[in-house]
Amino acid sequence: MKRRTLLASAAMGLALAAAPAFAQDKPKIGFVYVGPVNDGGWSQHHHESAMKMKEHFGDQIELIEQESVPEGADAERVLTQMALSGADLIFTTSFGYMDPTINVAAKFPDVKFEHATGYKTADNVSAYSARFYEGRAVTGYLAGAMTKSNKIGYIGSFPIPEVIRGINSSFLHAKKANPDVEMSVVWLSTWFDPAKEADATQALLDQGVDVVLAHTDSTAPLSVLEKAGGYGFGQAADMYDYAPEPRLSSIIDDWAPYYIDRVQAIVDGTWESHNVWQGIGDGMVGIGEITGPVPEDVKATAEQMKADIAAGDYHPFTGPINKQDGSAWLAEGEVAEDGVLAGMDFYVEGLTGEIPN
Amino acid sequence: MDPVLLVASIMVSATPILLAAIGEMVVEKAGVLNLGVEGMMITGAVIGFAAAVGTGSPVLGFAAAALGAAVLSLTFGFLTQYLLSNQVATGLGLTLVGLGLSALVGAGFEGVRAPGPGKLWIPGLAEIPVIGPMFFRHDFMVYVSLLLVAGVWAFLKFTRAGLILRAVGEDHESAHALGYKVVRVRMAAIFFGGACAGLGGAYVSLVRVPQWTEGMTAGAGWIALAIVVFASWRPFGVLIGAYLFGGVTVLQLNLQAAGANVPVELLSMSPYLITILVLVVISARGVHGAPGSLGRSFHASA
Numbered sequence: 001m002k003r004r005t006l007l008a009s010a011a012m013g014l015a016l017a018a019a020p021a022f023a024q025d026k027p028k029i030g031f032v033y034v035g036p037v038n039d040g041g042w043s044q045h046h047h048e049s050a051m052k053m054k055e056h057f058g059d060q061i062e063l064i065e066q067e068s069v070p071e072g073a074d075a076e077r078v079l080t081q082m083a084l085s086g087a088d089l090i091f092t093t094s095f096g097y098m099d100p101t102i103n104v105a106a107k108f109p110d111v112k113f114e115h116a117t118g119y120k121t122a123d124n125v126s127a128y129s130a131r132f133y134e135g136r137a138v139t140g141y142l143a144g145a146m147t148k149s150n151k152i153g154y155i156g157s158f159p160i161p162e163v164i165r166g167i168n169s170s171f172l173h174a175k176k177a178n179p180d181v182e183m184s185v186v187w188l189s190t191w192f193d194p195a196k197e198a199d200a201t202q203a204l205l206d207q208g209v210d211v212v213l214a215h216t217d218s219t220a221p222l223s224v225l226e227k228a229g230g231y232g233f234g235q236a237a238d239m240y241d242y243a244p245e246p247r248l249s250s251i252i253d254d255w256a257p258y259y260i261d262r263v264q265a266i267v268d269g270t271w272e273s274h275n276v277w278q279g280i281g282d283g284m285v286g287i288g289e290i291t292g293p294v295p296e297d298v299k300a301t302a303e304q305m306k307a308d309i310a311a312g313d314y315h316p317f318t319g320p321i322n323k324q325d326g327s328a329w330l331a332e333g334e335v336a337e338d339g340v341l342a343g344m345d346f347y348v349e350g351l352t353g354e355i356p357n
Numbered sequence: 358m359d360p361v362l363l364v365a366s367i368m369v370s371a372t373p374i375l376l377a378a379i380g381e382m383v384v385e386k387a388g389v390l391n392l393g394v395e396g397m398m399i400t401g402a403v404i405g406f407a408a409a410v411g412t413g414s415p416v417l418g419f420a421a422a423a424l425g426a427a428v429l430s431l432t433f434g435f436l437t438q439y440l441l442s443n444q445v446a447t448g449l450g451l452t453l454v455g456l457g458l459s460a461l462v463g464a465g466f467e468g469v470r471a472p473g474p475g476k477l478w479i480p481g482l483a484e485i486p487v488i489g490p491m492f493f494r495h496d497f498m499v500y501v502s503l504l505l506v507a508g509v510w511a512f513l514k515f516t517r518a519g520l521i522l523r524a525v526g527e528d529h530e531s532a533h534a535l536g537y538k539v540v541r542v543r544m545a546a547i548f549f550g551g552a553c554a555g556l557g558g559a560y561v562s563l564v565r566v567p568q569w570t571e572g573m574t575a576g577a578g579w580i581a582l583a584i585v586v587f588a589s590w591r592p593f594g595v596l597i598g599a600y601l602f603g604g605v606t607v608l609q610l611n612l613q614a615a616g617a618n619v620p621v622e623l624l625s626m627s628p629y630l631i632t633i634l635v636l637v638v639i640s641a642r643g644v645h646g647a648p649g650s651l652g653r654s655f656h657a658s659a
Contacts, residue, residue, distance in 0.1 A: 036571065038464065153614060186613040187621055193575040196606070198566045199370055203610035206362040219468070223568040227473070241468035352616045 026062050027266050029053075030087040032078060033067045034094035035192075041217035041236040042191075042253070043067065046093040046116075049255035056260050060267065071096025079104040083111045089266045091259070092116065101125060112271055114262060116255075117162070119342065121275050128258060131279030132162070133169040133341070134309045135251035136213075137316035138287050138302050139233045142248050143211040144174030144181045145298040146231050153204035154185045155197060155214040155221060159355045161344040163215050168348045169316045170213050173305075175350065177298070184209060187356055194220035205230055222247055234288055243291040249302075250288030257283045277338065281310040317341065322349035363611055364491040368499055369565055371603025373398070373557040373574075375502045377581035378588075378595045379509055380553020385585055386513065387546035388526035388650035392448030393433055395578025396455020397551050398558035401426040403459040405559025406471050406569040415474040419498065419559050426555025427548045429455065434547040438540045441654045456572065466569040473567050474498065498560050503596075505553070510592035522546060526648035529655040539655050554578065587632045589639055589646035602628045 031050045035043035047065065054063045064087060069078050075097050082090055083104060089112045092101045098118035105113045105125045113125040121127050143152045152174055156163050167185060174181045184207060186200045197220040201212055205224075211231045214221045219239050225232045225246035234240070234250025258278065265271040278284040287306050290299050308314035319330030324347040330336060347355065377394050384391050404425035409418025433451045436442045474496040482493040513519040524532040525542045533539050561577065562569050580602055588594025609624040639645050 036460070038467070038571065184614045184616055186610055189621075189625070190575075192572070194566045194568070194570045194573040195370075195373075195561055195575060195577065196610075199366070199607055200610045200614070202366050202369075203607065203614045206359060206366065206611060207614045209614070218570050218573075219568060220566045220570065220573075223566055226470075227567065353613070354618060356621050 026060070027088045027263070028062045028064060028086050029263055029266070030082040030090040031063070031065045032069050032075065032082070032090065032092045032094075032097065033065070034071060034096065035068060037065070037067045043093070045236060045253045046091075046255055049253075049259050050091070052256040053259040053263055056256075057263060057267070061263060069097075072100070075100040076104055079113075080107070083108040087111060089114065089263065089271070112266065112273075119275070121273055123273055126262075126273050127275040129277050130253060130255075130284040131277055132251060132253075132285055133165040133316055134279040135285045135287055136166040136169040137173045137309065138306050139213060139249055139251060140170030140173035141177050141302050141305060142233075142290070142294065142298065143170065143213055143231070144177030145302075146248060146294065147174075147178065147181060147209075147211045149208050149210045150178065150180045150182060151207070151209045152181060152183050152211045152213065153201075153207075153209040154183055155200050155204075155212065155216055156185055156187045157191050157216050158189060159187065159345075159357070161342060164344045164347070164355065165341055166213075166215050167351070168344070171351055172321065172348060173316065177301075183351060185351070185353055188216060190216070192217045194218040197221055198224045201225060201232075202228065231292065238288045240288065243289070245292045247288075248292045248294060249290045252286035252288055254283055254286050279309065280306060281312060323347070324349055324351055361487055361490050363607065365495070366611075367600060367604045367607045368492070368495060370607045371599045372499050372502050373560045373565060374577055374581045374584060374602060375596065375599035376498075376505070376557035376560060377554045377578060378584040378599055379502070379505055379592065380550035380557075381581055382585045382588065382590055382592065382595050383509060383513075383522070383553075384546050384550035385651055386526045386590060386648055387522050387543045388529055388648050388653065388655075389434075389437065389543050389547060390444045390448065390652040391430065391433055391451070391547060391550060392445060392582065393430070393451025393455065393578075394550075394554050394581050395574060395576065396452035397426040397430055397554035398455075398561070398574045398578045398581075399459040399572070400429050400455045401555025401558030402562035402574060403463040403466070403558075403569060405555070406466055406469075406562040407462065409471040409559075409563055410466065410469055413472055415472050415563055416497075418471065418563055419474075419556055422555040422559035423552040424555070426558065427551035429458075430547050430551025430554070431544070433551075434544045437654065438543055438547075441656060444652050444654070452578070460571045463569050463571060467571075469569065471563055471567060471569075473563050496564055498556070498564065501556075506592050506596045513592070523648070526650055529650045529653070533655070533657060539657075543655075554581070557581070583629070583632055587635050589635070590648065591646070601631070 033043040037047035066078050069075055091114045093116045095117045098120055101113050101115045102120050105122055115127050117129045118127050154167055171183045188196050197216050197218055201221040201224040204212055205228055212221050214235050222232045222242040231248050232246050234247055236253050238250045238252050315335040317336035319334040320332045321330040323329045381394055401422035405418040405422030408421030409415050436447050437444050476494050476496055479493040483489045521537050525539050529539045584598035587598040605628050612619050
């Protein structure tokens, strides 16, 4: 035991001594992913964005990656190891890494951290997230315009604000296209379970739904829609394999511009902690090509909506909007505050069902 | 909610776990506890998918899935029956190997379309209103799974070979003393269990979803293991258990989709609650139904 402690502290001392020397030569950038880098969705897109960033900088920087790191104690171990091996900037790309990141960051004040989709920051920890609800406005509009049965479905993963924002935004804009539209929400309590996602899609179709939006990670819903009929959308990835039908469009996560920007700050020595929430305008949220039998006017409106959101002329949550119970939330012309959106735990008027706890 | 559509989708949703569970039941009846069902299922899913894509025939896909998963299960058999390794640890290892192997084999198949089996239209029966669309318009694997249950029941109950298999599972020392080849019987049972799990996995990737995605069985193998216990090692109990588990999943999703205000958590929990209840009842009765030599290694000189 004693010898091991000694070895460990010796290694730590060596690494600490060596770290600044390397850092001066070549910034070392670390990435930690929650899933495998070929999951087809979330982790794959972080990884691909990291690769684009690496391509941009070439030999100027060194890239280290660690995939399939469970959230929790293991994450702290991995982060500590990365920090010890001389990383200058570490991106932790899942919500559950928030506390481990903060803990490890406190031990390594000279190492910078960037945590995705969380809300805690420190002097050497930034938070960054994407306004996916902006993309959901566009896909929701398309769903409302393309339903013939006036029934659309939404497959939700966990009842967290991120997902609830997407549901509300989709529904509000589906209603813009079709005032008679109804939306059924099915909760799965998982991010990834293709069989369950397929069953949920089938259940929605059995109820007369003909357009399905999903906030889970696999392509199973599109696969079922292709076989059984109906329309859907790519989620996190473009899922262009399913174009032109049943896939009508998609919401794509694109982290590359942000990664390039932040690594540049490290190279220049201008990095500072911040908390950002970027949307379509900054390029963090992308809308995939609109395909399938979408009429020209609907397509034009959807693209106009995307352009207006990107330019900052239109906010997807602009009043008048009531809450589900009929009480007023936003007055005519009023725009939702980020604080309320970040903690959104209610449905808007017109949605049925309850949000599970 | 349309009960006809509901029953039809319950049958589809229950078939993969029914196939895996009936195979595992035979393995356990022979006295072997193979916890690698999940790994064999996912291996079957990817091999079945790849074979169906390669040959264009879903039937060959299912055949390849059964064979592939059965061969994989033989590694478990070799380790536990000849090298006498611990069955629990080896089974868990088999699951890990299956998950990794399938990810490797399946790397090129994401986003690819496979030919699925068409729906059968059973003449005469399929035209009956209500009953027809519920039970008689499915793909052939649904009926294969039901026939398997009946076949396993008849095999265990009425045949000499079935009696020997049960004897090996109940008391391997006595079976050995009577001159039966304990290890050979067990290897055959393990092979059969692997083939069934492979069919179940292929049903997920070729019919239920239908596509290949890494880790797509997502715990179905563990549910199959629970169903065997739930059924107290009886074939028709396995059938009821699989349809109950599949049914609750589909019912829960349909209730949500129909906008019924039901506590989702309670419904998803209910099959597990019932399993615990069944366990309590059978242990209170004192007859648990588990084969006597379940999970114990056998060595002829012992």
